[in-house]
Amino acid sequence: MARKRITLKDPSRFVDPANLTWERYVALQARERERYLAERATIPQDALDYKNVSPRYLQNAVDQFANNYYSELSATHYVATAAANAPFDELKKSALFQLADEQRHLEMDREVFERARIPESDWLATWESPGTTCRFFRHLLELEDSIEILVKGNFVAEGAAGPGTFTVLADGAEARGDVLSAVNHRARIRDETRHISYGRALVKALIEDDPANLDTIQRWQDDSLRLFSEVARGGERREWWEGFLASYYKIALPLGLRPTSF
Ligand SMILES: [Fe+2]
Ligand SMILES: [Fe+2]
Numbered sequence: 001m002a003r004k005r006i007t008l009k010d011p012s013r014f015v016d017p018a019n020l021t022w023e024r025y026v027a028l029q030a031r032e033r034e035r036y037l038a039e040r041a042t043i044p045q046d047a048l049d050y051k052n053v054s055p056r057y058l059q060n061a062v063d064q065f066a067n068n069y070y071s072e073l074s075a076t077h078y079v080a081t082a083a084a085n086a087p088f089d090e091l092k093k094s095a096l097f098q099l100a101d102e103q104r105h106l107e108m109d110r111e112v113f114e115r116a117r118i119p120e121s122d123w124l125a126t127w128e129s130p131g132t133t134c135r136f137f138r139h140l141l142e143l144e145d146s147i148e149i150l151v152k153g154n155f156v157a158e159g160a161a162g163p164g165t166f167t168v169l170a171d172g173a174e175a176r177g178d179v180l181s182a183v184n185h186r187a188r189i190r191d192e193t194r195h196i197s198y199g200r201a202l203v204k205a206l207i208e209d210d211p212a213n214l215d216t217i218q219r220w221q222d223d224s225l226r227l228f229s230e231v232a233r234g235g236e237r238r239e240w241w242e243g244f245l246a247s248y249y250k251i252a253l254p255l256g257l258r259p260t261s262f
Contacts, residue, residue, distance in 0.1 A: 005145050006206060006213045011088035013205035017197045018094075025097045033104070036187045043179045050116045052177035058116055061178065064169070065118065066127035067231075068184075069109040071157075074137035075102040078153055082146040091146065094198045098154075101191040108184040115180060136227040147202070151217055154199025156224040160248035162192035168243055200251055207255060214256055221252065225260040 008014060020028070046052055053061075079099045086092035113123060127134050136157065143149050170185035206213045225245070232241030249259060 003143075003145065003148065004216050004219070006147060006210070006216050007087060008147070008202075008205055008209050010209055011090065013209055014088070014090055014202055016090060016094050017201050018194050020093070020097055025100075029100065029104075032187070032190065036108075036183070039183050039187065040180070043183065047177065047179045048115060050178070050180075053116075054176070057176045057178065058118070061116075061173075061176075061181075062118055062122070062126050063129075063132060065109070065113055065116070065181075066123060067133045068181075069106070069113060069123065070127045071133055071137055071161075072102055072106040072109050074141055075153065076106055078137075078140045078143065078149050081144060082149040082153075085144060085146045087146060091150070091202070095146070095150070098191075098195050098198075101188075101195070105184075105188050105191070108187065112181055112184065131231060131233060133228065133231055135230055136224060139223070139227055147206070148220060150199055150202055151206075152220050152224045154195045155203050155251070156221050156248065157228070158192050158196045159199065159251050160225075160228070160244045162196065162247070163189045164243050164247040165240060166192065168240060196251070200255075203255060218257055221257055222260045226262065229262050 050058070076099060079095055079102055083092050083095035083099060086095055113120070126132070140149060140153055140157075143152070166185045166189050170182040173179075173185065174182035203217060206217065225248075228244070229241075231237060232244075245259075253259070
């Protein structure tokens with residue numbers, strides 16, 4: 001069955017809320033990088049080498065490392081597809097800037113795996129095991145339509161995953177001696193917030209363009225959250241899952257979307 005596609009008949013309804021030009025984006029990237037390196041430079045060498053964390057912490061954290069790394073790696077693929085297939089230039093521009101952000105996040109998460117000395121042969125197997133974000137991102141990687149990708153990836157997934165849950169993850173990691181993960185999570189919050197806000201602007205424009213688009217977006221939300229709900233199964237991630245849904249509903253319900261039933 002062909003996937004349902006929706007388009008923005010009047011593309012002028014979508015305006016990049018961050019108002020970025022190439023010039024401004026490059027300056028912003030440079031500032032963020034400087035800020036990140038300055039924060040990273042304050043981490044003591046022992047902490048950077050994961051000498052202060054318990055072996056038990058690392059055992060449990062590997063799932064989280066995989067969720068971080070592979071969601072960023074996936075993003076560099078699906079956002080590239082969204083940029084390549086973008087139906088209008090303003091959307092293409094936002095997607096291309098996001099692509100560069102996600103590449104930077106990917107490199108930060110790779111460093112965590114390496115410094116924690118998790119053998120690379122375990123990374124993918126961990127992500128493919130039950131209870132991770134793998135099912136959702138594999139679904140996203142199969143899509144070709146820019147609008148569907150950005151609604152599911154930016155509005156739903158990032159809208160849910162940040163910025164609230166990054167703060168929970170950062171605080172949790174720091175409390176257990178994993179300062180590098182904490183610095184990484186805090187560094188990406190501003191970028192992810194920008195990705196969410198253009199995703200939200202896109203959804204708002206789609207609904208204003210044609211109120212019937214709301215039904216399709218509702219279906220995309222339901223598909224996405226159900227694929228994600230696997231991460232909460234087992235109950236250990238209860239707090240994370242509740243924060244995840246709460247972050248998302250805060251942006252979705254005001255636009256007329258309804259909570260998903262599981
Ligand atoms: Fe990211
Ligand atoms: Fe992002």
